[in-house]
Amino acid sequence: MNVLVAVASRHGATWEIGASITSVLAARGHHAELLEPAQVSSVAAYDAAVIGSAVYLTNLLPDARNLVDRFGTELGALPLWLFASGLAAPSSGARTTIELAALGEQLGARDHRLFRGRLDRAGLSFAERVAAAGVLNREGDHRDFTAIERWAGGIADELEQVQAERARATA
Numbered sequence: 001m002n003v004l005v006a007v008a009s010r011h012g013a014t015w016e017i018g019a020s021i022t023s024v025l026a027a028r029g030h031h032a033e034l035l036e037p038a039q040v041s042s043v044a045a046y047d048a049a050v051i052g053s054a055v056y057l058t059n060l061l062p063d064a065r066n067l068v069d070r071f072g073t074e075l076g077a078l079p080l081w082l083f084a085s086g087l088a089a090p091s092s093g094a095r096t097t098i099e100l101a102a103l104g105e106q107l108g109a110r111d112h113r114l115f116r117g118r119l120d121r122a123g124l125s126f127a128e129r130v131a132a133a134g135v136l137n138r139e140g141d142h143r144d145f146t147a148i149e150r151w152a153g154g155i156a157d158e159l160e161q162v163q164a165e166r167a168r169a170t171a
């Protein structure tokens with residue numbers, strides 16, 4: 001199947017999560033294409049989609065929202081998965097989880113997941129360091145690629161089911 005993996009990232013951590021998901025889907029025989037949301041000019045060629053975003057100040061990045069604003073109806077008609085990467089403690093991360101869940105419900109996503117991300121203080125501008133005050137004590141790479149690959153494997157499993165259902169329907 002042709003799968004769009006569209007990822008909004010500022011410092012690369014979420015992008016690399018998207019790359020990992022793309023690799024798993026490709027290894028399972030899908031044509032998975034990793035793009036920035038702004039590079040997506042149409043979703044007509046895709047059979048399924050995975051949309052990811054970094055979390056900044058408890059929100060998904062505007063580019064990810066913008067993609068949903070442009071193609072929400074089409075994306076909602078596809079088998080769809082959402083993920084985000086952030087570093088807030090579960091208590092303050094709740095707002096993000098609620099936003100992710102609401103978006104998932106709006107689009108009829110099959111699943112949504114908040115992964116832990118990466119923060120490298122040295123790569124931040126002064127303004128970002130100030131804005132990141134609440135999460136700066138979580139500096140480091142907290143991404144769990146085993147969990148990410150497991151999640152992507154689950155997506156591949158579901159895509160196989162979708163393919164089998166489609167084959168039965170056209171038989």
Ligand SMILES: Cc1cc2nc3c(=O)[nH]c(=O)nc-3n(C[C@H](O)[C@H](O)[C@H](O)COP(=O)(O)O)c2cc1C
Nearest residue numbers: 009010011012013014054057058086087088117118
């Ligand atoms: C300015 C700033 C604000 C952030 N705000 C949040 C936040 O509100 N909640 C959260 O969970 N993580 C927050 N983070 C952590 C990032 O979401 C995390 O580092 C993420 O993995 C970065 O992804 P990226 O490298 O793809 O941009 C913030 C990081 C920065 C630098």
